[in-house]
Amino acid sequence: MAEAPSPAATPGAAPVISVRGLVNRFGSQLVHDGLDLDVMEGEILGVVGGSGSGKSVLMRSIIGLQTPVAGHITVFGEEMTDPSRDLLAVSRRWGVLFQAGALFSGLTVAENVQVPLREHLALSETLMDEIAAYKIAMVGLPGEAGAKYPAQLSGGMRKRAALARALAMDPALLFLDEPTAGLDPPGAAAFDELIATLRDTMRLTIFLITHDLDTLMRICDRVAVIAEKRVLATGTVAELTRLDHPWIRDYFLGPRGRAAAGARLAHAGARGS
């Protein structure tokens, strides 16, 4: 378990992502109203919130797929709401894992991984094949998977393949939208481990949307709770459980939250002995 320094402890660190006063509206429905959020370098920030609370909309706003009504978003110091921003330069430094993987269905897994490489760089064929091969191995897929089409893979393998594509350009920042949703518990646990390992080896900053309490407790350095159209609180799981807010208490101290916390303690105990 990586005990990354909390942002409060390292005041000098600049946030990789900074969101200020974000407002998003669909028709008459207000999704975000003055939302503020910072993501520090090298941390795994978990984003939680009820269904329809606008977690995915927040991610889409940050990566420029959704134009907010108001507010400022900077990523690597680049103002994302500025229409003249250099989106290409920023997008080369991040990788995005969409909820359903969003692999290009007409391409094999290896070709999917190579798409960003082909688009942005002039590398030799051999090197591109080798990069695809080691990225596929890094995310824990067997070698045969490289030549398969997404439709031929199981849900868990598709997630891993999509992660390999998100990592193709060696990004500094990774967005994960519910990476463990739809995976069986051992698969989800393995995926959590993988994310933590990759963060440590590749020095990644990770923005992670999840409903999975185990993921939150095992790998997230900080958790941001989205409710009432803004970020209600951020902090470690332990800090959040001490807060006196009904929704947060229900979330972390409900039956499932307690079960996950218990499992984590047991896990830590097993490691310690």
Next chain:
Amino acid sequence: MATQQADAGDGTRSEPRRVVLAGALTIDRAAGLERLLAEEPEGALEIDLAAVTRLDTVGAWLVHRALRDRPGSRVTGASADARRLLAEVAEADQPCSIRPDTRPAWLRELEKAGAAVIAAASTMGAGLGFVGTVLLVTVRTAVSKRGIRWHAVSRQMEETGIDALGIVGLMSFLIGIVIAQQGAVQLEQFGAQIYTINLIGRATFRELGILLTAIMVAGRSASAFAAQIGTMKLNEEVDAMRTIGLDPVEVLVVPRVVALTVIMPLIGFYASILAIIGGGLLCWTVLDIPPASYVQRIREVVPMSDFWIGMAKAPFFGAVIAMTGCFQGMQVVGTAESVGQRTTMAVVQSIFLVIVLDAFFAVFFTAIGFV
């Protein structure tokens, strides 16, 4: 970035050549780094990473590759991070298949052709089976206590027929004008301009009015049927129906087939009338034939048999279009991509089948004496 220093060396061949890499060894500089390492002469290298400021997995991979391919090579001056990255990529250096199929092209083409033949044969078989099922279920539903779902039928008639009136009408009107215009130009050479009316009347009622409407409906409705049913299949709605005890053929297919079979003669007739009006308009404005004489002449030259032949074909066209669309929708499996493929196939096959059927009717009606 990378600088290289040929070691002055003392001439001993066992001593590895020294390469000093500096700066950022990242993906953006991978191409240059790869070239630089490839240009090094054969033999072991001593790669000095002490001056490297940033290293990512691609940089680490290139260093790892050099170490792997040049036995006896080593790395010096690597930071803890760099060593960990090198270990990580070394662990990930595993055989991986990149290309889907590495067999010779002719063999793959042969296999593709064989698979296409088998697929065509099995589709034909499944299609025939589907037609049989639909007929059986239609009859069974019609005589059952519940009867045919007329509510669904009327909704389908509205979507496939009433909603299509605008586009079908405009198309027929323009086709009428085109036939009249082209006919007039050609027949003028024989001084037989008056026969333009025969051309419009007979071509429209017997063939074009119905055929072009069928093609338009095939494009509009066969695709819609395939996409609607295909999406429902992907969402497991069709499976859900079965578990509730509903027969998907009865609920989804029969109303569509009945609706299109009933509505086709009606829109076919409407289209024919609009083509006649279009032709009449041209005759009036270009050939100076007044509408009254135009209508009078149409009644004289178009035999009722033409009208009935056209109307008799329409329900068959409607049924074939609906069944093709529904059949392709039912064939959807797996991914959203398959919905797209099946929708395309539904349009292509229904138009093809309508034209084949029309050719068959043309020969048939001539053979039984309706000239």
